[in-house]
Amino acid sequence: xxxxxxxxxxxxxxxxxxxxxxxxxxxxxxxxxxxxxxxxxxxxxxxxxxxxxxxxxxxxxxxxxxxxxxxxxxxxxxxxxxxxxxxxxxxxxxxxxxxxxxxxxxxxxxxxxxxxxxxxxxxxxxxxxxxxxxxxxxxxxxxxxxxxxxxxxxxxxxxxxxxxxxxxxxxxxxxxxxxxxxxxxxxxxxxxxxxxxxxxxxxxxxxxxxxxxxxxxxxxxx
Ligand code: CDP
Ligand code: CDP
Numbered sequence: 001x002x003x004x005x006x007x008x009x010x011x012x013x014x015x016x017x018x019x020x021x022x023x024x025x026x027x028x029x030x031x032x033x034x035x036x037x038x039x040x041x042x043x044x045x046x047x048x049x050x051x052x053x054x055x056x057x058x059x060x061x062x063x064x065x066x067x068x069x070x071x072x073x074x075x076x077x078x079x080x081x082x083x084x085x086x087x088x089x090x091x092x093x094x095x096x097x098x099x100x101x102x103x104x105x106x107x108x109x110x111x112x113x114x115x116x117x118x119x120x121x122x123x124x125x126x127x128x129x130x131x132x133x134x135x136x137x138x139x140x141x142x143x144x145x146x147x148x149x150x151x152x153x154x155x156x157x158x159x160x161x162x163x164x165x166x167x168x169x170x171x172x173x174x175x176x177x178x179x180x181x182x183x184x185x186x187x188x189x190x191x192x193x194x195x196x197x198x199x200x201x202x203x204x205x206x207x208x209x210x211x212x213x214x215x216x217x218x219x220x221x222x
Pocket of ligand 1: 012013014034035036038039094095096098099123124125126127166176179203
């Protein structure tokens with residue numbers, strides 16, 4: 001089988017990481033969660049108690065950090081941060097860090113290195129447009145903001161956090177706006193991405209739609 005490259009982008013809560021991980025498992029490909037990388041840098045910057053708006057200092061942290069993605073585990077400089085990078089504090093600051101050009105340059109270089117031999121499913125915001133513009137399959141996942149808030153709310157409760165849907169709504173809306181409007185590789189569908197609205201669709205359904213796209217590609221169809 002050809003060493004497939006699959007790019008999955010979309011806004012917060014669209015289901016990217018859940019379905020990307022499942023698609024990678026089904027096809028025996030590497031799964032790369034690029035959001036976890038931006039979160040890892042944000043976590044480290046918060047730990048270091050630096051001024052988070054100082055782009056040079058945050059960029060230095062991004063250059064020095066050793067990030068290991070070993071799904072579902074995430075390690076930064078040997079410390080397991082799998083849950084810590086999903087804390088509300090990291091979530092509140094990650095889009096600011098992700099808006100920094102030098103931080104993006106450093107992380108995109110690492111991401112391209114991971115994808116250089118193909119055989120990868122990568123999810124994020126700029127994968128189809130910037131990190132892997134030649135990906136074999138590009139999917140842009142969306143869902144209504146109400147559904148994305150509902151999913152995140154259930155997930156937070158499942159993980160033992162207190163969750164307020166109104167706060168989540170504001171947080172997701174603010175983060176989407178920051179991600180869509182930043183000057184460096186903003187969140188937007190690639191011109192050749194397949195748009196997939198997951199509102200009302202189960203994880204299984206979405207996974208199977210993406211697997212169909214992958215199989216069509218491998219068998220030589222478009
Ligand atoms: O899982 P969730 O949708 O909440 O977010 P994530 O995928 O973990 O990404 C967290 C944040 O990292 C996003 O809101 C973006 O600000 C940033 N990000 C990015 O800028 N580019 C990527 N390729 C992936 C994430
Ligand atoms: O990575 P992203 O922020 O796009 O979303 P996610 O973290 O994969 O999914 C957010 C939550 O929605 C998870 O708890 C998933 O189990 C759930 N989900 C769902 O209920 N239905 C889908 N079709 C996809 C995800």
